[in-house]
Amino acid sequence: MSAYASTVINASADEVWEYLRDFGNLAEWLPGITGCEIEDGGDSRPGAVRRLEGPGGTFRERLLTLDDASRSATYGILESPLPVRDHRAFYRVAPVTDSGRAFVEWSATFEADDVAKMEEFVVGQVFAPGLASLHRRF
Template sequence: MRGPYASTVISADAGEVWAFLREFGNLHEWLPGVSTCEIEDGAPLAPGVVRRIDGAGGMFRERLLTLDDEERTLTYAILESPLPMRDYHATCRAAPVTDSGQTFVEWYASFTADDPEKIAKILTRGVFVPGLESLRKRFG
């Protein structure tokens, strides 16, 4: 089974979109349902930093694994989650659409769960799709 995946095209320069997306502690500014996102441990943009996210879905703690400004990607892992899943790793990427000056953004994850299809639907429909829609509107 393929893991959760969503993508969109944003009508803004990839550098501008990436400058916003790479801020690991700003999830509450663009992801619907997130009431707070705070850096708990570590430097805000250094791999290893941990953020705590509170919202309608409960409390999540996530660790930034990689931040690559050249490739415009970040990868993170979930340390604590109310969802029944393990070994969650996700990547966000912002790539330039060279013929239009827009940005292609994708968000995808892998994880282990007893009911992976159910969790993948929750993440895709409840997090990734609304998050990318919100990000697109922010720059639209």
């Protein structure tokens, strides 16, 4: 299954991407994340692994791709207290050409025993608060 959320932020795509491309800064802007540490591979290079402290325990995620040209990245969960499997997430920042603002989209695919419940959780408890936090930041 998949989860998706998007928003328009009152800053340029380049400015928002410069902030979001940092794989190690999630605790600065995602509500509920109390710690984020790069364990292996450097901050923003594919292969980097971050350890997150958040609701329910510890998460470990690997950066799979980082593309400055398309202002996009993908990552996957390695370990999580959430009942998900085969998790892959994607985020992208694109310019809104008529306003100079940034369009941000965030999506994930995953398997879960209760897909509808996990989809609702990811969108409502991760994506929506994260995008709202980015609005406040910019």
